[in-house]
Amino acid sequence: MNLCYRTVWNAALGACVAAAENVRAPRGGGARSSSRRARRAGTVMAGAALVASGMAHAATFNVSNENELAIAILSANASLDAASTFNLTASFTSALTLPQIQKNVTVVPNAFVVTTALATPFDVAAGSSLTFQGTLNGTTGLVKSGGGALVLAGVGSAAGGNITVNGGELRVQDGGTLTPGGLSGINATGDNSRVVVTGSGSKVITAGGATNIGSAAGSSLDVLAGAAFGAGGSSSLLLGEVAGTTGNLTVQGSGSNVTVIALLARAGQSNIRVLDGGTLESTGPNGVQLGGTGTTSAGGVSSVVVSGKGSTLKSGVSYTQHRGTLEVSDGATLDARLNFTLGRTAGGVVTGVVAGAGSSLTTTVGTVTVGQEGAATLTVSNGxxxxxxxxxxxxxxxxxxxxxxxxxxxxxxxDAAVAPGTVLASAVNGGAGTAVLNFNHNASAYDFAVPITGGTSVNHVGSGTTTLTGANTYTGATNVAAGTLRAGAANTLSSASAFTVATGATLDLA
Structure with a gap:
């Protein structure tokens, strides 16, 4: 039996109680008899509510105002049932500090809307959830606290101010829409707090400002299964802004999309994952800057993985990484329209890998720099x-x-030699610092047509055969430690380089 409850004031008990709709107060009798019966009826009604809530079906509460909402939460918490349903019977505005939700509660809108007048928190305990299937509005913002989940599954939820996640999870799903209205967008500040947008049609529309993930502790933004975040690209996304914090970003699944005006990782740790056909795009003049801003390092370390066919990380301007690691693999793409730079500032160390057939790292109108003022390595392998x-x-x-x-x-x-990758460039140019080109592949016939210039040193350490066909003028040393390094034509082996050939290796002068 699925009972519906109403809230009533019991004068004898001096408290509101939840009463089943089929419980009726007794009729007839004198004043004293009525008073005694009222006490008994109140006790019965309260008991009936608790007993009924222990049945197999979730209890249902009708809610038409903020007081009834608060009472329904308390009644649901006291219920033996793990889940309850709140049916809205009117639209209303709540300025109350609501009790903590300690069970799984679903709010069914019935075309009505709940609006919060103050940025008071929705406190959801760990292991519990509060799900709005309709519209939830916050005139001055929304605050999520507690270790549980606040779930928005209705189209049109909005906040007139910032959205703050101090703990647990804020989830947008089942085609739900959330529109932050504040200058700071969404702030996930609590330790292990998460913002999750999942499912086709689900989206967060950021109108401006910045979304801050990991400004005070470790937190995450996950955009999954065809969902979208930041439609229009009018706000920035900040990860790990402060030293000692961690900001995590995952964009996973075909159709999943994050579009922002800038992707910035600062002094903390940032972990960025674009997987299984997801897309991450920065459209504004700041592009993608990880571990610092422009020519200034903030000391942050970034781990970036773009993996899977169709997965794309795209910067409308430049991609700059000061410290950390980069992996582009299994058919994924990293596209920087202007410049791509690893190791931008002194003291920074970056290791980059582009691996697998169909995987690519490209610049459209700019250049690729590996080790500008810092130390960087870029490995290109397996097609x-x-x-x-x-x-x-x-x-x-x-x-x-x-x-x-x-x-x-x-x-x-x-490392063990593997199949080579391809480099398309006007030159591999060694600058004023240390420049090294290593061939460590196992291909029996690999042509390298890009001219090698500047102070670059060349090492051939793999078992394969490399044929140089460019006009090479590099001045660094050439060391053939294994395999075969071959001249594809006259003057393709730099006359300005000193050559060393180890026993068992071959330098073929053609």
């Missing part, structure tokens, strides 16, 4: 492609005096 302006832009190694840049074709030195 992947690195393209600088479709072959018209340079790939710079160790650009400044403090910079150190290494380009590995196949695998890093010390």
């Amino acid at each position: 992947a492609t690195v393209s600088s302006k479709a072959g018209l832009g340079s790939l710079a190694l160790g650009q400044s005096a403090s910079g150190s840049g290494t380009l590995n074709i196949g695998a890093a030195v010390g």
Whole structure:
């Protein structure tokens, strides 16, 4: 039996109680008899509510105002049932500090709307949830606290101010829409707090300002299964803003999309995952800046993985990573319209890998730099492609005096040789710092047509055969430790380089 409850004031008990709709107060009798019967009826009604809530079906409460909402929460918490349903019977505004939700509660709108007048928290205990199937509005913002989940599953939920997640999870699902209205958008500040947008049609529309993930503790933004975040790209996304904090971003699944005006990771740890056909795009002039801003390092470390066919990380301007790791694999794409830079500032160390058939790292109108002022390594293997302006832009190694840049074709030195990748560039140019090009692949016939220039050193350490066909003028040393390094034509082996050939290795002068 699925009972519906109403809230009534019991004068004898001096409290509101939840009463089943089929419970009626007794009739007839004198004043004293009526008083005694009222006490008994009140006790029965309260008991009936608790007993009925222990039945197999979830209890249902009708709610038409803020007081009834608060009482319904208390009654649901006291219920033996794990779940309850609140049926809205009117639209109303609540300015109350509501009790903590300690069970799984679903609010059914019936075309009505709940509006919060103050940015008081929805406190949901760990292991519990509060699900709005309709519209929830916050005139001055929304606050989520507690370790449980606040779930928005209705179209049109909005906050007139910022949305703050101090704990637990804020989830938008089942085609739900959330529109933050504040200058700061969404702030996930609580330790292990999460914002989850999941399912086709579910979306968060950020009108401006910045979404801050991990400004005070570790927190996450997950956009999954065809959902969208930041439609229109009018706000920034900040990850790990403060040292000692962690900001996590996951965009996973075909059709899943995050579009922002800037993707910025600062002094903390940032972990970015674009997987299984997801798309992450920064459209504004700041592009993607990880671990610092422009020429200034903030000291943050970033781990970036773009993996899976159709997965794309795109910057409308530049991609700059000061510290950390980068992986583009299994058919994924990283596209920086202007410049791509690893190891932007002194002291930073970045390791990048582009691996797998169909995987690509490209710049459209700019260049690729590995180790500008810091130290960076870029490995291209197993059929992947690195393209600088479709072959018209340079790939710079160790650009400044403090910079150190290494380009590995196949695998890093010390690792087992694997199939090579492809580099499209006008030149691999060694700058004022340290520049190294390593061939560590197992292909029997690999042509490298890109001219090698500047102070680059060349090492051939894999078992394969590499044929140089570019006009090479590099001045660094050439070391053939294994396999075969072959000249594809006259003057393709740099006359300005000193050559060393180990026993068992071959330098073929053609």
